[in-house]
Amino acid sequence: MERTESEKLEELTRLSPGRLLWKYCLPAVVGMLVMSLYNIVDRIFIGQGVGPEAIAGLAITFPVMNLSAALGVLIGAGGSARISILLGAGDHQGARRALGNALTLLSIVIVCYLSMFAIFMDDILVAFGASEVTLPYARDFMMYILPGMFMTNFAFTFNNFMRVSGYPVKAMVTMFIGAGVNVVLAPFFIFVMEWGIKGAAIATDISMAVSALFVMRHFVDRRSTLHFTRDISIYRPKLKIILSIISIGAAPSLVNAAACFINVIINKTLYIHGGDIAVGAAGIFTSYTSLMTMVVVGICQGMQPIIGYNYGAGRLDRLKSTYWIAVAAATVVVTTGQLVGLLFPDEIARAFTRDAGLIEVTATCLRNSMPAFMVVGFQVVSTTLFQSLGKAGASIFLSLARQVIFLIPLLLLLPPRYELLGIWWSFPASDVCATLVTTVMVGWLLRQLSRREELSPIVKIS
Numbered sequence: 169m170e171r172t173e174s175e176k177l178e179e180l181t182r183l184s185p186g187r188l189l190w191k192y193c194l195p196a197v198v199g200m201l202v203m204s205l206y207n208i209v210d211r212i213f214i215g216q217g218v219g220p221e222a223i224a225g226l227a228i229t230f231p232v233m234n235l236s237a238a239l240g241v242l243i244g245a246g247g248s249a250r251i252s253i254l255l256g257a258g259d260h261q262g263a264r265r266a267l268g269n270a271l272t273l274l275s276i277v278i279v280c281y282l283s284m285f286a287i288f289m290d291d292i293l294v295a296f297g298a299s300e301v302t303l304p305y306a307r308d309f310m311m312y313i314l315p316g317m318f319m320t321n322f323a324f325t326f327n328n329f330m331r332v333s334g335y336p337v338k339a340m341v342t343m344f345i346g347a348g349v350n351v352v353l354a355p356f357f358i359f360v361m362e363w364g365i366k367g368a369a370i371a372t373d374i375s376m377a378v379s380a381l382f383v384m385r386h387f388v389d390r391r392s393t394l395h396f397t398r399d400i401s402i403y404r405p406k407l408k409i410i411l412s413i414i415s416i417g418a419a420p421s422l423v424n425a426a427a428c429f430i431n432v433i434i435n436k437t438l439y440i441h442g443g444d445i446a447v448g449a450a451g452i453f454t455s456y457t458s459l460m461t462m463v464v465v466g467i468c469q470g471m472q473p474i475i476g477y478n479y480g481a482g483r484l485d486r487l488k489s490t491y492w493i494a495v496a497a498a499t500v501v502v503t504t505g506q507l508v509g510l511l512f513p514d515e516i517a518r519a520f521t522r523d524a525g526l527i528e529v530t531a532t533c534l535r536n537s538m539p540a541f542m543v544v545g546f547q548v549v550s551t552t553l554f555q556s557l558g559k560a561g562a563s564i565f566l567s568l569a570r571q572v573i574f575l576i577p578l579l580l581l582l583p584p585r586y587e588l589l590g591i592w593w594s595f596p597a598s599d600v601c602a603t604l605v606t607t608v609m610v611g612w613l614l615r616q617l618s619r620r621e622e623l624s625p626i627v628k629i630s
Contacts, residue, residue, distance in 0.1 A: 185474065185489040193470030193497070195340030196331060200466035201459070211455050213358045214365055215520040222365050223521060224444040225305025227451030228298045231431040232285065232310060236317050238424030239281055243274045244325035246417020249556055250409075251394065252332040252473040256480025260394075267329060267387070267394055268402030269409045274325055278318050286314060297435030301444055305365050312366045316373030323380040330386055332473040333394035338386065346379030415560040422564055423551075426571040433579055434591065441588045442529065449529040450591075452520045453537060460505035464498045464545050468552035475556040484617050491553050498545030506541040509534045533592050540596035543603040544570075550610045562609060570602035 183191070215223045247270040254263040285292065293306045323346065331339040350371050357367030387396050396402075431454075438446040471494040478486045509516065517530035547570060554563035575598040582590030582597075 185486055186493055188474050189467075189470060189490060189493050189497070191470075192331070192336045192474060193467050193494075195336040196469035197463050197466030198340045198344070200462040200469070208455050208459065211451070212520055213354050214368055215452075216522065220448050220521055220523040220526045221301055221444065222305045223451055223526070224448035225298070225302040226309060226365065227447050227454070228293055228296055228302050228306040228435060229309055229313075230451065230454060231296045231428040231435075232292065233313075233317075234424045234428040234431060236281065236285075236321070238421045238428065239277050240274070240321035240325050241424055242417040242421035243270050243277065243413060244321075244328045244417070245421070245555065246413040246415070247325070248328040248332045248469075249416045249472060249476055249558065250412050251329060252476030252556075253480045253558065255333065255394075256477030263333075263394055264397060265402045265406065265409055266413065268396070269405060270325070270329070270413060271396070272403050272405055273410055273413070274321060278321050282314060282318060285310070285317075296432050297439060297447065299439065299444060302447070308364070308366045309369050312369035313372060316369070316376045319373070319376040319380040323376055323383050326383045326387060327379075328469065329394065330383060331469065332476070333392070335386070335393070336470070339383075342379055342382040342386075345382055346375040348375075349378050350375035416555055416558055416563075418560055418564050423567045423571065426568060430571050430575060430579075433576065437579060437583050437591055438588075441583055441591065445526055445529055446588060448521070448526050449517075449533045452517055452526075452530045453533045455520065456509060456516055456534070457505070457538070457541070460502050460541075461544065461548065463501045464548050467494050467498050467501070467545075468549055470494075471549070472552060472556045475553065479557055488614065488617060491549070494549050495546050498549045499542065500545075502545040503542040506538050509538045509541070532588075536589060536592035537595040540599040540603075543599050547599070547603050547606050550606045553610070554613065557613075559613075562613075566602075566606055566609065569605050570598055574598035574601040 211223065211226060214226055247266055250266050251263045254260075254266060289307060289310060290303070293303060293310065298306050323342075327339050327342060330342070353371035353374060354368050357363045357371050358365075361367055363370065386392055387394070389395060434450060435447055438450055442449075471490055474490045475487050478484070478490070513531035513534035514527060516534060517527040520530075521527060547566070551563055551566040554566060575594055578594035578597050579591065582594055584590070586593065
């Protein structure tokens with residue numbers, strides 16, 4: 169068994185980058201699509217079964233969900249990158265310590281943020297843009313989704329660890345199981361039981377609990393490459409390990425945290441210039457674009473263990489090949505999504521709502537917000553490249569560039585002059601600006617790697 173498990177990791181330096189990406193990205197992409205389905209299925213059923221006000225109320229909860237995801241990603245992405253690098257360097261005991269510390273850290277973080285959300289629920293939702301009309305819907309959803317958020321963080325965080333430790337297909341299957349449960353229960357609770365928006369939340373809670381149980385079962389199995397042990401020392405928080413996890417996970421975590429505060433600004437600005445219907449339109453736009461970005465994130469997740477392991481093993485040639493293949497795949501995904509969004513905006517809107525006014529505003533949003541969406545794939549994959557190499561500072565900067573450094577000033581400058589159109593135009597403008605900065609930084613990194621490769625082509629990197 170030991171020989172078989174070692175071979176699972178050794179193939180990361182043996183198989184061609186294209187075959188490895190296909191093997192690791194396909195399960196990761198499917199897993200991310202499944203995660204998107206949790207949200208999209210809920211929004212479609214809520215929009216069709218409850219109404220446009222419920223869609224707007226659900227959009228108000230996006231910042232809260234993003235903040236929860238940010239805290240989970242801080243540990244999940246950081247721990248995954250650290251574990252893959254340690255496994256690539258042959259340090260299996262170090263990987264087990266990272267796993268144990270990640271479990272302890274995640275448990276503490278979840279208890280803290282769920283307590284805060286439960287105590288200050290209404291205040292948080294109002295601060296995030298809820299109106300008198302949308303607050304009841306947002307509150308109903310959040311009160312019932314809170315217990316499931318505990319399971320959600322465990323399911324997705326340890327699903328990442330499962331994938332980077334050599335089980336990409338098993339990681340995909342565990343997400344499929346939960347998604348299947350959600351697709352069955354959500355319409356039943358909303359339409360048959362007539363529980364409305366809280367029915368969608370309860371369905372998500374149950375499905376995520378099922379996924380979490382399957383994922384955690386893997387890590388208590390001693391036959392797994394990476395698993396929990398009875399050695400209590402691996403769970404005792406070590407400052408060096410925690411800092412190594414947080415430093416790497418900070419970049420993708422800040423993306424989600426930035427998305428939280430950007431959503432707050434967007435929701436408040438939308439309400440000023442277009443009311444609740446504009447907030448609902450932005451919710452549909454976010455739901456649609458998240459489908460493509462989740463696929464790109466899946467590509468990045470599949471790329472991460474390959475890059476991390478080969479970086480740890482000193483195989484920089486394979487690292488660069490993997491990166492460029494991932495960029496090409498991500499660009500195809502977002503460009504396809506852009507063309508569909510620009511050509512069929514009304515049809516996309518009708519999938520979420522039957523309200524004519526909301527359909528019209530959503531179609532306008534899609535036409536004006538997506539002209540530069542084709543560059544998002546390159547930007548996200550490049551950010552993950554820096555993250556996978558442990559270059560936390562550069563990764564954090566690139567993560568903030570698109571959603572904070574450029575988007576926030578544009579949201580403050582354009583809407584006062586162009587009103588609702590100014591909000592929609594802010595998105596493509598920030599995409600272009602962030603991509604220009606990313607291009608410069610990636611060029612610098614690749615030159616550094618090429619010089620290191622010339623000096624020491626297949627020598628391990630300390």
